Amino acid sequence: MTAADSLSVWLHVRREADWHRAPALQRVPPDRDGFRSWCEGPVRLRDPIRAERLLAAYALAREDAARRTPLNFALLARWQREVLAATEAPFRVSDAYAKAGRERYGLTPRTQADFDSCLNETTDPDVPLAARAARAYLDVAFFHPFTDGNARAALLTLVHVLAREDIVLPEVGPLQTTRYADDPVGAADLAALIGVLNRRRQ
Structure with missing residues (x-):
């Protein structure tokens, strides 16, 4: 039996979630860059090459944030080529699966366009920044655009959305817990967690 389309479930949750309850973020310089520290710490301990590739992609994401480059799949693919050390990072061509097959992310002729439309909403000033960053992270997780490295792409997207502002x-380690497409509470909690980390000082 084919699993339900978790991407369609997510898009419903995305529309119904009360993103406006997300906390306001403070533009206070942190004591450290959490993404860089994560790469230099636990990622490098596990795999130095993976760490270097992530740092290279992060540099691109930060440069694009400084230039206010519009966020879309093409931009993510540029970062993903660094993450995977690949010459191409195309949009997937079939359904994708995660969580040991418990979540299936369907593919239609409109999936990539729908993904770009969602990413375009990261600049919506009527939605709190923490919510926009959380929503973009979850968009990448549940659209699952790449055949590999989607968790890394989701985190790069989140930090890019924040860096634009x-x-x-x-710290970014606490962001990396399992998320489910049918969990509106979890989606709201991710936005709240961004607020908590924003206020945290080392």
């Missing part, structure tokens, strides 16, 4: 989190 001069927010750098001092």
